[in-house]
Structure formats: structure tokens, C-alpha cells
Amino acid sequence: MIKRPSKRSVLITLLIVFVAIQMKTTDKTPIKITPESDFLTLEEAPPDVTKLIQSVCYDCHSNLTQYPWYSHVAPVSWWLEGHINKGKSKVNFSIWDTYTPAQKDALKNESAELIEKKWMPILTYKITHADARLTETQRRMLIDWLKE
Numbered sequence: 001m002i003k004r005p006s007k008r009s010v011l012i013t014l015l016i017v018f019v020a021i022q023m024k025t026t027d028k029t030p031i032k033i034t035p036e037s038d039f040l041t042l043e044e045a046p047p048d049v050t051k052l053i054q055s056v057c058y059d060c061h062s063n064l065t066q067y068p069w070y071s072h073v074a075p076v077s078w079w080l081e082g083h084i085n086k087g088k089s090k091v092n093f094s095i096w097d098t099y100t101p102a103q104k105d106a107l108k109n110e111s112a113e114l115i116e117k118k119w120m121p122i123l124t125y126k127i128t129h130a131d132a133r134l135t136e137t138q139r140r141m142l143i144d145w146l147k148e
């Protein structure tokens with residue numbers, strides 16, 4: 001008969017696995033930013049829009065990601081890194097000067113649309129970032145500015 005592992009040995013195994021996966025860290029080296037390349041600077045966003053977009057979009061769509069403590073803990077760190085990489089591959093507001101006028105237009109329209117539909121910022125982000133749960137007024141302000 002096969003012996004069932006004890007609760008204790010299961011817990012110890014899980015603990016070892018948890019410690020072991022911490023070895024695979026994610027790269028959080030700060031990326032040098034140039035303010036002249038920034039979306040909000042180049043598009044001359046007013047201060048209230050700047051502040052809001054920086055706090056609700058820039059963690060995933062810029063080189064100015066602010067990493068919370070749990071972003072250093074695997075496997076959460078891997079999952080967050082996936083979001084950030086995917087988000088930045090779609091639009092990175094820190095390198096706005098590298099997009100063509102047509103791309104800029106498309107990205108601004110898409111941003112307005114995604115905010116309208118409440119798809120951006122993404123749901124899981126809103127759970128951990130209370131300030132990212134936009135009010136109707138905030139949503140309107142961003143959409144109106146993006147569509148200007």
C-alpha cells in the first residue's frame with residue numbers, strides 16, 4: 001500500500017518550492033527616461049490629466065513602473081512582469097516620440113475607447129490600486145483630453 005504523505009511533509013515541500021522559485025527574479029533595473037520623449041510632455045497634457053494618467057496607466061505602459069512589495073515575490077512577480085511587458089509592447093508612453101503620427105492617433109483613440117469601456121486600467125490592477133478605480137468624472141476628463 002502506498003503511504004499517503006503527511007500534512008507536515010506536504011507543507012515542507014511547498015515551502016521549499018516557494019523558496020526555490022524566488023531564485024528566478026524579474027529584471028527591475030530602472031530604465032533611463034528622457035522627459036522630452038514622454039507622451040504627456042509632448043502632448044502638453046494639463047496637470048490634472050498628467051497626474052491621473054501617470055497614476056493609472058504608467059505602471060504598465062511606461063518606463064516609470066512603480067513596483068509594489070509583492071511584485072518582488074514569485075510567482076506574483078512573473079505574472080506582473082507579463083502584464084507590464086505585454087502592456088509596454090502595445091504602448092509605451094515613455095517613448096512616445098518613436099511612434100508615427102498615425103500610430104499616435106490610433107493609440108490615443110484606442111486609449112479613449114478602452115477607458116470608456118472600463119477595460120483600462122485592467123481589472124486586477126484596480127483591485128490592488130484603489131486610486132485606479134476611475135470615477136465617471138475622471139473617465140470623462142481623460143476621454144475628452146485624448147479625443148481633443
Ligand code: HEC
Nearest residue numbers: 056057059060083086087090091107110111120121122125
Ligand atoms: C496592470 C497593467 C495595465 C494598466 C494599469 C493599464 N494597462 Fe493598458 N494594457 C495592458 C495590457 C496587458 C495590454 C495588452 C492587452 C492584450 O492585448 O491582451 C494593454 C493594452 C493597452 C492598449 C492597446 C490595446 C491594443 O490591443 O492595441 C492601450 C491603448 C492601453 N492598454 C491603454 C491604457 C491606458 C490609457 C491605461 C490607463 C487608463 C492603461 N492602458 C492601463 C496593461 C495595463
